[in-house]
Amino acid sequence: MSVLIYAESAEGKFKKVAFELASYAKKVAEQLGTTVTALTINAENVAELGKYGVDKVLNVSNGDLKSFNAKAYADVIKQAAQKEGAKVVVLSSTTDSLYLAPLAAISLEAGYASNVVALPETTAPFVVKRNAFSNKGFNFTSIDTEVKVIALAKNSYGIVETSGAATAEDFSPAVTLDGVKVENVEKVTGKVTIADAEIVVSAGRGLKGPEHWGMIEELAEVLGAATACSKPVSDLDWRPHSEHVGQTGKPVASNLYIAVGISGAIQHIAGINSSKVKVVINTDPEAPFFKVADYGVVGDAFQVVPELIKKLKEFKAANN
Secondary structure, three states: OOEEEEOOEEOOEEOHHHHHHHHHHHHHHHHHOOOEEEEEEOOOOHHHHHHHOOOEEEEEOOHHHOOOOHHHHHHHHHHHHHHHOOOEEEEOOOHHHHHHHHHHHHHOOOEEEEEEOOOOOEEOOEEEEEEEOOOOEEEEEEEOOOOEEEEEOOOOOOOOOOOOOOEEEEOOOOOOOOOOOOOOOOOOOOOOOOOOOOEEEEEOHHHOOHHHOHHHHHHHHHHOOEEEEOHHHHHOOOOOHHHEEOOOOEOOOOOEEEEEOOOOOHHHHHHHOOOOEEEEEEOOOOOHHHHOOOEEEEOOHHHHHHHHHHHHHHHHHHOO
8 A cells, every 4th residue: 555646757857746746645644654655657767766755657658648638648547546555646836737637536436635835744543735726825624435536736845865766567558549549749848847947037018028038037047936917918919828827827835936027916926925035126115015015126128137147147157
């Protein structure tokens, strides 16, 4: 009876969340007196998960699962959980897993808790702490079913390396695609993605037009960050919709979130509230964003951002 995780990967490479899940599951397994099994799908270097607490890897190699299919992946998780006798299944809070987790819970007849931010308070009963009310509060949820599915909020636990090693086992579950066929997948290459970013630099209508986005991209490049934008900016087609963050866009839980020229509508704040440190640069001292920011700069972005880039480059040059 192990704790099962689904270790997400893209083009064979593990996503950062896979290592966070493994680290988290290791501690849950210690609470339960058991081990950690990771399910991987078309991943490479699966033994790498052993460095983060995984004891065993069920490795699925199947061309039919090359593209994400929530129903098919959920069925694979079900088969892996049944094979291992897993009573706790831990998934991430990525876009894929937000579709996947409820389906997996239904197929396993399991209770499901999303947005989990800490280790279980107790294991008998099984009680977890979760974000609630658009990340403005917490609640404690008791899962009373035999099998439990929990989704860990991104960047809520962290990555912890161990000295362990994982054994790998080929796993060949039955796969049913139910007539679903992925024709094409478009991906942004050469940039840090919002989903994996430790730092996000975001901008709004305060930049006055798409022609000024060069300094945002330069700041992001210096910081090794992803670029993002507010909803009005994506609606105006200044930036692609894939960069829209907020309650109606992509949620962000980065370690550092820098908002340039964004006033701070409630939907935007709700979507980025899980970020650990929030910085705002805005000419309006009454902008709502200042009420939730950890640090704020009242000033013209066209003056502040170039100066910030200059200072960061000087700092990096002096410390390399």
